[in-house]
Amino acid sequence: MDKSRVEKRLAVMVLLLVLFFFGLGGRLVYLQVVQAAYFSEISRQNRIRILPMTAPRGNIYDRYGQLLAANRACFAVSLMPLDDEVTDGTITELASILGIAEDEIRAKIEKHKNRPFEPVRIVTDISQELHTRIVENRDRLPGVMIETLPVREYVHGPLAAHLLGYVSEISPSELEAMAWSDYEAGDVIGKAGLERRYDKELRGVDGGQQVEVDSTGHPVKVLGEIPAEMGHGLVLTIDAELQRVAEEFYDKWTERVRKGEGFAEVFPEANAGACVVMKVDTGEVLAMFSRPTYDPTVFATGVDAAVWRALSSDPLVPLYDRVLRGRYTPGSTFKMVTASAALEAGRTDRSFRVYDSGFYPYGNVVFKCWKQGGHGSVDIVAALKHSCNTYFYEMAVKLGPKPDALIDWAERYGLGVLSGIDLAVPGETAEADGIIAGRDYGGSTWQGGQTLQAAIGQGHAFTPIQMAVYASALANGGTRYVPQVVKRVVSPEGDVLWEMEPEVAGTAGASDDTLALIREGMVACATEITGPAGPGTSAWLFYNFPITVAGKTGTATAPPGDDHAWYVAYAPAEDPEIAVVVLVERGGHGSTAAAPVAKAIFEQYFGLNQGARPRPPSELPATSGGD
Numbered sequence: 214m215d216k217s218r219v220e221k222r223l224a225v226m227v228l229l230l231v232l233f234f235f236g237l238g239g240r241l242v243y244l245q246v247v248q249a250a251y252f253s254e255i256s257r258q259n260r261i262r263i264l265p266m267t268a269p270r271g272n273i274y275d276r277y278g279q280l281l282a283a284n285r286a287c288f289a290v291s292l293m294p295l296d297d298e299v300t301d302g303t304i305t306e307l308a309s310i311l312g313i314a315e316d317e318i319r320a321k322i323e324k325h326k327n328r329p330f331e332p333v334r335i336v337t338d339i340s341q342e343l344h345t346r347i348v349e350n351r352d353r354l355p356g357v358m359i360e361t362l363p364v365r366e367y368v369h370g371p372l373a374a375h376l377l378g379y380v381s382e383i384s385p386s387e388l389e390a391m392a393w394s395d396y397e398a399g400d401v402i403g404k405a406g407l408e409r410r411y412d413k414e415l416r417g418v419d420g421g422q423q424v425e426v427d428s429t430g431h432p433v434k435v436l437g438e439i440p441a442e443m444g445h446g447l448v449l450t451i452d453a454e455l456q457r458v459a460e461e462f463y464d465k466w467t468e469r470v471r472k473g474e475g476f477a478e479v480f481p482e483a484n485a486g487a488c489v490v491m492k493v494d495t496g497e498v499l500a501m502f503s504r505p506t507y508d509p510t511v512f513a514t515g516v517d518a519a520v521w522r523a524l525s526s527d528p529l530v531p532l533y534d535r536v537l538r539g540r541y542t543p544g545s546t547f548k549m550v551t552a553s554a555a556l557e558a559g560r561t562d563r564s565f566r567v568y569d570s571g572f573y574p575y576g577n578v579v580f581k582c583w584k585q586g587g588h589g590s591v592d593i594v595a596a597l598k599h600s601c602n603t604y605f606y607e608m609a610v611k612l613g614p615k616p617d618a619l620i621d622w623a624e625r626y627g628l629g630v631l632s633g634i635d636l637a638v639p640g641e642t643a644e645a646d647g648i649i650a651g652r653d654y655g656g657s658t659w660q661g662g663q664t665l666q667a668a669i670g671q672g673h674a675f676t677p678i679q680m681a682v683y684a685s686a687l688a689n690g691g692t693r694y695v696p697q698v699v700k701r702v703v704s705p706e707g708d709v710l711w712e713m714e715p716e717v718a719g720t721a722g723a724s725d726d727t728l729a730l731i732r733e734g735m736v737a738c739a740t741e742i743t744g745p746a747g748p749g750t751s752a753w754l755f756y757n758f759p760i761t762v763a764g765k766t767g768t769a770t771a772p773p774g775d776d777h778a779w780y781v782a783y784a785p786a787e788d789p790e791i792a793v794v795v796l797v798e799r800g801g802h803g804s805t806a807a808a809p810v811a812k813a814i815f816e817q818y819f820g821l822n823q824g825a826r827p828r829p830p831s832e833l834p835a836t837s838g839g840d
Contacts, residue, residue: 261436262293262426265331268417269363271444273377273407275453276499276700282377282408284363287514288339290347291332292322293356293426306353310346311336324398334399338364338514351431358431365401365408365513371506373456375534376636376698378406379509381516392640404512405532407447407698410636410643414702417444443705450497450700450713455817459488459500462813467504467797470806480775482799483806487535489681489696489794490814493783495715496685496694498634499791500814501678503535537636537644540674541796543628544769544803545600545840546779547670549687549731550626551608552593554618556727560611563730566592569603578662580606583768583840588746597734598741598749600766600840602669609668614661616651619668623649625721627682627693628675633718634696648674671770680794682718684781687731688763688789691721735763736786750840751780751808760819761786764811766803766840775799778806784815791818804840 273282290311292299299322308315318335325333339347339359347359365380383402387393396402402416403409420441425434467486473479490500505527511520524531533539555561571587573580582588582602588595596604612618623629629647637643650672651659666672675683678696686693695716702711738749739762748756750766763786767779778800783792793811800806815821 260426262424262432263331264360264422264424264432266420266422266439266441267362267401268419268441269443270365270380270401270417271415271446271705273415273447273449275449275451275456276497277452278448279453280368281373281449281451281453283366283368285366286361287337287364288344289337289360289362290335290339290343291358291360292318292335293332293358293431299356303354303356306350307335307357310343310350311339328397332358332360334360336515337362356431365510367508367510367513369453369457370510371508372453372460373451373500373502374406374506374509375503375536376406376451376501377509378408378410379404379512380408381512392638401513406534406636407449408509410638411447411699411702415444415447418442445710446703446705447699448701448703450492450499450698451501452499452818455490455814456500456502458817459490459810459814460502460506463488463502463504463795463810466809466813467800467806470797470800476805478801480799480801480806482774483778483797483801485529485535485798486796486800486807487539487677487794488796488810488814489536489677490818491681491685491696491792493685493688493789493792494694496682496696497700497713497715498681498696498698499818501536501698503533503539505529505531507531535796535798536677537634538676539796540645540647540676541777541779541798542671542769542771543673543675543680544670544767544777544779545602546680546765546767546781546803547623547628547673548597548600548605548668549735549765550622550628550683551605551619551668552597552731552734553626553721553723553727554612554622555608556593556730557622557723558612558618561593561608563592563594566590567596567601567604567607569601571603573603573606573665575606575610575662575665580662580665584746591746593730594734594737595744595746597731597765598737598744599746600738600750601746605668606665609665610661612664612668614664615659616655616664616667619664620649620652622721623673625693625719625723626686627718628679629653629673630679632676632678632682632696633716634678635699644678645676647676647679670767677794677796680779680781680796681792684783684792684794686721687728687735688783688792690725690728691723693718693720732763732786735765735782736761738766739764739782750804753804754808754812758812758815759821760784760815762811762815763789764808766808768802768840771799775801778803780804780807780811782808782811782815784819791815802840 269284304318380401381404383400403412420439422438423436424432427433467483470483487503568590569587571582588599588601591601629649650667695718700713739751739755742748742752742756755762762784764782769777771777778797780795780803783789795807795810797806
């Protein structure tokens with residue numbers, strides 16, 4: 214498909230040259246015979262110019278056809294090449310009207326010298342007021358013209374910003390790279406996200422007009438035209454409404470977390486994080502976002518210097534895609550890996566119990582459970598329900614001092630492994646690979662105590678997209694799907710050019726019995742409010758939820774600041790459809806900072822009552838949990 218589009222672009226260029234020398238095919242005889250004298254005269258006077266017609270980029274839609282990225286018309290100020298160089302007076306006058314530096318105009322003229330018959334674009338997307346001023350001063354601005362161009366518009370502003378990405382003018386360094394060899398200075402290209410990954414599909418084929426200009430360089434007559442061809446469109450796997458609800462609720466809830474509204478604790482640095490919603494049986498991503506975010510529209514016509522300074526100097530790095538590149542300690546959400554390793558190795562079963570006093574001596578070190586006084590006697594289901602550290606310390610000891618089994622099962626579930634999501638440009642890496650304790654560091658210096666820490670999720674670092682693959686595999690019987698965000702590529706007329714097929718990256722290999730026990734523990738974590746050791750760690754949210762949720766909280770140490778908060782879940786537990794992963798950096802506790810966001814997502818996806826929202830656990834003291 215890319216090859217054919219390049220060939221089309223070459224054909225357009227050749228045809229424009231033919232038009233320049235011979236006129237349009239249908240008018241050839243007319244121009245050469247009937248108007249030979251006229252055409253010869255304007256050619257001799259160098260009064261023929263080629264005006265490029267920029268092709269609109271292809272539209273981007275959600276899975277239901279809702280428009281996410283489109284194009285709008287804007288006015289651009291350009292300089293039409295003249296017989297003589299543009300005068301200093303014209304540059305000074307134009308710079309004054311536009312409010313830019315004269316050197317900026319001169320630099321653009323210099324950059325354009327290798328295309329002497331095409332206009333030099335100076336400013337894109339001017340206001341109606343500037344448009345009027347330029348028209349009124351036309352006689353004092355020889356060679357200055359106003360073009361109408363398509364520019365990128367993101368229909369919902371910042372919604373799914375990191376996924377969609379943004380466009381901007383190609384840079385000098387990009388022009389030198391082989392990947393952009395068929396592009397020219399001034400071209401607008403995708404810089405991030407889908408806009409970058411699918412730039413060649415989204416980019417259209419430029420057209421052009423052959424025009425006659427007067428002595429001041431202003432077009433007076435169109436001699437011929439080749440229309441621009443719009444780029445192909447993308448239909449995404451994303452559900453725009455689910456995405457909107459998830460983003461809005463995440464922002465509102467984390468604001469409460471920062472302010473401590475209704476909570477016993479305040480976590481003022483809970484300003485960043487990520488969320489992924491994935492279909493467990495295909496790998497289709499229904500929603501994904503990173504926080505903080507930005508508005509990609511600001512880049513479409515050239516980002517303002519002040520805006521760029523604010524974005525690039527923000528310590529929270531809003532342009533950074535935490536879903537794909539952020540690596541975070543998983544905390545207790547890793548315990549299903551440890552459970553899988555122990556169950557499959559025969560080191561534990563449904564009947565094996567561990568007594569948790571709150572302390573676990575190992576050599577000269579005493580490891581602690583998160584709950585003061587411990588959970589008492591627990592089996593594997595109760596250990597997952599209460600997120601009991603002591604049980605998983607015991608599993609680490611049973612698996613041996615080396616972390617090999619934990620490394621193996623982490624990789625089987627897609628942790629510490631590139632997910633392969635369809636956002637990477639060939640030759641580049643869109644995502645981080647993650648860190649598994651003992652695999653990526655430790656080696657010969659590894660100590661048995663480190664295995665105990667690794668068993669409860671400390672020492673690793675995974676991306677939210679890897680965590681979504683992991684949660685989906687737990688839900689669907691162990692199949693690891695490649696996450697996908699593009700459902701199909703369509704022509705401007707709507708014809709399907711390519712359609713996504715689910716892609717299996719591997720299988721975990723856990724038995725049905727193992728996954729059933731893990732599911733039972735995750736359901737207890739999310740729904741059981743009774744028991745000797747109290748409620749599950751997220752039961753205050755889901756104990757009366759109409760859909761059975763299997764979930765696991767995670768609180769990951771992240772010194773020197775507050776802990777990161779995780780929640781991984783899937784639903785319905787008995788016949789899973791979607792997996793949800795929520796991360797709140799410095800959010801303190803997965804049960805209070807992250808799990809409520811997952812609940813709002815489940816409510817939206819399953820069409821439940823949107824009026825009821827989770828109350829802070831301080832309002833439900835009998836059912837609140839930790840971790």
